Amino acid sequence: SVFRSNKQIYVQLIDDLAGKTLCGASSKGIEEGTKCEIAAKVGEEIAKKAIAAGISEVVFDRNGYLFHGRVKSLADAARNGGLKF
Template identity: 60%
Template sequence: MANQTAIRRKLRTRRKVRVAAAERPRLSVFRSSKHIYAQIIDDTTGTTLAAASSSALKTGTKSDTAAAVGRALAEAAVAKGVKQVVFDRGQYRYHGRVKALADAAREGGLDF
C-alpha cells in the first residue's frame, strides 16, 4: 500500500517536471537509506551531463553529506556550462536530505 502511494507521488512529480524540462536539463535525486545520488540529465538527448553521490564523499551526518553532494554536483555542472535546471525530487518530500542537497546546489551556482 505504501509503495503504491510512493509511485503515485513520483509520477505526479515527474508529470510536472516533464513540462518544465522541455528547455532545461533535469536534476534528478535518488535517496537510499545510506546514500544520496544526484545527476543532471538532458532528456532531449538522454545523456547524463553531471553526477555526484555520497558513496564517494563522507562528511558527518547524512544531511551534511547531502549538502556536499549538492555542492559537488553544482561545481561539475557549472564546469560543463549548465546553470539552469529543473529540480526532480522524485517520490521524496522536499525535506531533510533532499532540501539540504537542493540548497547546496543553489549556493553552488545552479538556478532552479
C-alpha cells in the same frame, strides 16, 4: 534527478531531449558528518560539475521524495553553488 537510499544519496543532470546523463555526483566515499551534511556536500559537488560543464539553470526532479531533510540540503547547497532552479 535525485535518488536516495537509506545510506547514500545520488544526483545526476540529465538532458531530457537527448536522453543522456551529463554529469552526476553521489555520497559514496564521503563518510564524515550527518546524512544532511553529506547531502549538502553532494549538492556542492554537482553545482561545481554543472558550472564547469556550462550548465547554470536546471529543473529539480526530486523523484517523489518529500522536499525536506537530505533532499532539501542537497538542493539548498546546489543553489548556493550557483545553480538556478
